């Protein structure tokens with residue numbers, strides 16, 4: 001059975017459940033990712049955050065494409081649609097535009113979203129539908145057993161690139177920002193608290209939310225992010241973005257990011273004449289996305305890798321504008337009159 | 352105006368009665384021939400003729416002026432009796448430039464009326480059209496009744512003192528001058544077109560005046576000048592009583608889907624990517640937002656079908672529209688709709704293929720694509736309207752089937768139906784079918800793939816309904832529960848179940864009624880837009896005393912129940928199609944009948960004469 005009708009849930013006359021817990025969002029399906037896969041951690045955080053958000057299970061839809069991450073909807077005890085490769089943003093667009101009341105989530109991967117589905121991703125983002133897109137980036141094709149992906153590093157040896165990758169990788173956040181995403185964030189599968197916070201922020205944002213999660217594929221690309229996400233190095237090699245706060249990082253909190261006069265970001269040591277006020281203060285609400293874009297381009301080892309919310313701005317959503325057009329049309333033309341339109345135009349009567 | 356004075360002083364000229372007339376207006380794409388043709392059509396419909404039209408325009412938006420690829424044509428047939436086609440050969444050709452003459456002359460009937468704008472026959476234009484010498488002077492047109500008129504000059508003279516418009520704008524009115532002349536020649540009133548101009552350009556009084564003046568001037572010139580001694584009258588046709596309007600197939604398709612939404616009580620969601628010749632449906636539906644219709648111009652064909660599927664998942668009538676190349680792109684997603692058993696309708700306004708092919712020409716060559724063009728065993732229901740007006744009814748039928756059986760339906764129109772117009776008897780509200788498209792609500796023992804015993808449909812359970820949370824997708828489903836299943840027996844069972852759903856539709860659609868006797872020598876089987884020409888040809892054969900009947904399929908998958916039995920009642924079966932024999936192939940495979948194919952793939956509909964000739968040949972064989 002793929003449904004769960006326990007006492008707290010549906011079939012209670014449409015009344016909100018007393019209080020949902022993580023368990024209410026766990027479906028009865030056996031989870032089939034490889035043991036140790038980063039997907040488990042992401043699933044657990046999403047299931048934890050869901051009850052906090054106060055949305056009712058029946059109003060939630062998880063949509064996915066194809067790939068390891070796209071199994072996700074089967075494990076959520078909500079509505080779910082496991083669609084076809086790359087097309088989840090398009091299916092989600094139809095769902096959200098036709099029923100704006102629903103909380104719609106797209107679960108996708110680096111291959112699904114950036115390769116076969118790249119077109120749908122940028123257009124769903126530019127339309128600013130109020131949907132939440134979570135891209136599990138493991139920099140590899142897992143389900144097809146280990147070919148390089150559009151986020152794999154140059155030179156990487158994989159099943160399909162025995163002599164090394166020769167195409168330059170895409171940066172998912174750069175793509176999202178170029179498509180004018182109104183909410184852009186990044187987190188890491190193993191940083192559970194941070195990931196929960198980011199998922200919650202994405203949900204709360206009205207408009208499209210794009211979240212990249214660094215996800216470890218322990219079978220085909222194990223440790224891809226360890227170099228900077230591992231517990232013992234992360235404070236020195238990552239930087240957590242916080243709105244309004246200067247960009248400081250390091251175990252000793254003694255390093256920061258400064259803008260040079262040639263518009264280049266540089267890592268500086270605090271002290272010796274460099275103070276916090278010389279550093280960039282993060283502004284996720286900036287109406288333009290230049291700063292977010294520059295931050296998104298910071299890569300290890302030249303820079304600490306940023307996580308957090310890069311951008312969070314407001315503009316009208318596609319579904320609201322569409323609903324408005326419908327309502328205005330009804331106001332201006334009156335509710336649709338079928339007999340009227342069938343009989344419109346030049347008509348004549350044959351006796 | 353000088354010419355008006357003359358008009359009043361001239362006695363009425365001789366009037367000759369005609370049964371029916373076929374006119375083709377042809378000119379450069381910039382000459383406004385489509386508009387001229389549509390106006391003539393509307394006026395003829397309003398005066399009570401039966402009409403049928405065939406627009407023929409180039410794929411290029413603006414091919415080089417005066418060139419052969421830039422020629423745009425509009426053919427219409429108007430008659431005092433029931434007609435079903437735009438006519439085989441024009442009786443009259445209006446050629447606004449040498450290229451239009453070159454492209455269209457071969458179709459004009461011997462001795463037909465040929466009206467040319469001599470002003471456009473400059474050396475340069477003749478060269479562009481590939482004429483070595485001027486056909487107006489070299490005697491090559493002696494087989495026709497040639498009328499040489501300096502239309503550009505006459506139009507300029509008429510407008511010069513009347514309106515303050517730049518010369519270019521004045522010249523743009525020359526098509527209305529020609530239209531006015533044709534109105535005189537065929538005894539039509541000017542009012543319907545004048546009303547249209549007044550409405551269309553109400554914010555530009557100068558343009559209204561210019562067009563009306565040109566129209567009247569053309570009319571007056573024909574009346575006054577010495578060149579025409581006769582004009583013609585085509586009386587009203589005996590058409591079934593009722594209220595009529597002119598409608599193109601694409602308009603009727605759009606209206607039909609709005610009607611389906613109203614009748615089903617479910618909102619319509621139309622997702623589409625612009626493509627010739629289907630875009631008009633998007634334009635039409637985007638104006639219908641007050642019906643709660645949502646239209647979505649997607650980033651590509653795949654996104655369009657996926658969004659329609661998403662909308663069906665939430666309980667909307669999910670609709671997408673395209674032409675052949677777009678259907679190819681939608682294949683994989685259609686498989687998803689088959690697997691998830693959602694009611695999605697895909698409109699394919701077919702055009703000439705393969706690949707980009709002949710985008711503005713008509714063809715019926717996507718039947719097999721609709722039938723088989725997906726991976727795996729992946730049947731969908733297929734319907735095909737027979738006439739522009741029938742597009743309305745089949746649109747409703749498509750959603751009736753989709754929602755009742757919970758499966759995707761492909762709706763095969765084509766360029767000829769989509770752009771062609773006919774007078775359409777407006778149905779009364781109580782003539783429209785009602786159908787229920789209810790959402791499932793009951794959470795007790797809900798199973799996502801539980802089946803209706805009669806239709807095998809699964810419940811339409813949509814997000815937002817408490818207690819029905821479930822997951823669907825493209826992976827094979829276990830019957831009843833809807834869980835993912837890799838079980839071999841289950842897969843075979845599900846393949847058979849999905850096929851059985853389509854097959855059971857046959858119990859729910861009308862049996863075929865032959866046009867003519869129920870048995871005999873020759874049965875002609877057609878589908879889609881060939882209805883008009885096949886029926887007219889069969890009627891002609893019957894008039895010759897031949898034992899010929901026809902049936903026309905509006906449901907292609909499944910076939911109507913009695914098709915096989917009817918095939919057995921005739922000595923010969925002929926299948927004319929605008930493809931290389933696709934229905935023919937399906938029928939032979941299913942019924943093992945030695946049917947004969949009559950293919951045509953020239954981007955043009957059948958001529959009645961082509962069909963009767965073939966019927967005679969098969970008949971005697």
Ligand code: SF4
Pocket residue numbers: 032033034036037038039068069138142143216217218219220
């Ligand atoms: S292949 Fe990699 S990404 Fe896929 S489930 Fe296994 S560990 Fe996870």
